[in-house]
Amino acid sequence: MSDKQKVLVCGDVRGNFKALFTKIEVINKKSGPFDFLLCVGNFFGPTNIELEPYKNGMRHISVPTYVIGPNTEADVEHYPDIDGCEICPNLTYLGRRGLYNSSSGLKIAYISGVENSNSARSSGAYNFNQTDVTAIRDICLKGQPSFRGVDILLSSPWPQDVTNLDPNNPQFKYHGSKLVAWLAAHIKPRYHISGLEDIHYERPPYRNHAPNGDSIEIASRFIGLASVGNTQKKKWLYALNLTPVDRTRLCDLALGTTDETQSPYPLSLLNSKHSNQADDSRNTQFFYDMDSKDDKKRSKNRDGGFHKKPRPEFDQAKCWFCLSSPEVSKHLVISVGTEVYLALAKGGLVDDHFLILPVTHHASLSILPDNVAKEMKAFKKAVAKYYASTDRVPVFFERNYKTSHCQLQAVPVHKNQEPALKETFEEFSQSSNFQLDELPPRTQLEQIAPAGTPYFYVELPSGEMLYHRIRKSFPIQFGREALASDRILDMSDRADWKDCQLDKEEETQLAKKIRQQFQEYDPAA
Structure with missing residues (x-):
């Protein structure tokens, strides 16, 4: 088996299964074979009749497809009660949260649902909280004294502040998750894929923070994808060709690009130390408080957003x-x-x-x-x-x-x-x-x-x-x-x-x- 893995990722399907799997079949014949398809956002829609031919065997899904869980209460009924299982042949629900290791060694971290607004409390069927993202972080780092990062992070919500320090200065608005940003900063995905916003956005790669200030860290690329078959013809499908991070030379991972930026997330996100205590105050203290009055490096503008930090001079020592x-x-x-x-x-x-x-x-x-x-x-x-x-x-x-x-x-x-x-x-x-x-x-x-x-x-x-x-x-x-x-x-x-x-x-x-x-x-x- 080749070290290179060909992966497709797509945004919200919203029940448009025929359009999705027909397109995948064509691409797979022309440019494949692809190892798998990963879906973020709302997979099911108001009507899901188009999935029936795939369930009863009349039609075949040509590429193994993996989806993450519901984002609304109405969608919960479409998912099996079991945390991670097959929905139909070649269509698998990954589960609420976890780290999927492919047979090739590709590491795919995933978090299902949307952030619980009462994040210190227990999660509902379509919510995640601090405990969930911390558990994913711990799974990724377990037994990895020289942890480099993961290959892909799947989350339906976008991470909060991901557009910070983007020199293209995008003007669109989106609903970002603080907890997803925290998770991304800790597990350092080479690619972070999200949906829900019906926006196609490819952020310039950013270099992850080095916790000790002198280690070599990999770069991450965030990609927001639109919904399948959207009328504006915004991009909803993306192809990746990856050698697993643990099989890639560190010098290759460290190579920068001409459009690379600093991390959009504050370094303070890495200072968190997890506590198993259930007390709200202790469970929230190690998450970055986006509304902190003590953070003098950030200030709100008229629109309620945040001004970008000035980009520092390049460090020639590194x-x-x-x-x-x-x-x-x-x-x-x-x-x-x-x-x-x-x-x-x-x-x-x-x-x-x-x-x-x-x-x-x-x-x-x-x-x-x-x-x-x-x-x-x-x-x-x-x-x-x-x-x-x-x-x-x-x-x-x-x-x-x-x-x-x-x-x-x-x-x-x-x-x-x-x-x-x-x-x-x-x-x-x-x-x-x-x-x-x-x-x-x-x-x-x-x-x-x-x-x-x-x-x-x-x-x-x-x-x-x-x-x-x-x-x-x-x-x-x-x-x-x-x-x-x-x-x-x-x-x-x-x-x-x-x-x-x-x-x-x-x-x-x-x-x-x-x-x-x-x-x-x-x-x-």
């Missing part, structure tokens, strides 16, 4: 590529200029596969200040001269997607391979279902890629520049895969840098050798 950071692999550094430094790529395609990076934090080539861009060009010229001494030419490329610090990669190819480069990149892009556009001569990246724009950019030895504006997903190893192909370097087994890593001693010796070879071309010497 960036893996800022030269001042303790995280940077200094043993791989070849040369250091005033604004730019040169280093060997970890797991390089070839021994002298370089990274040209700004010394301080800048997210991409397209937004470099003039003085940094000028020194970057000087290093590019030096690298080209160094490669030319062995009849090779440089291919420079940048992937400004799922990265946080500008990294211009430089890979040498023999000059005889130069004529095949453009066609190879174009063929590989077509096979990956996207298009590389050739930029006009003397085009500046900042003209077409303003701050925050994800893109892939490659500069060929001929001076030709190819560019793709990334709008959805993008193959992370694309640049390496094209260059590693049999037409260029003929080393397809090295397309993934993880397969090419050396131990630190070997890296140190290699860097020492390349440093000596590069010395006569070093613009910083």
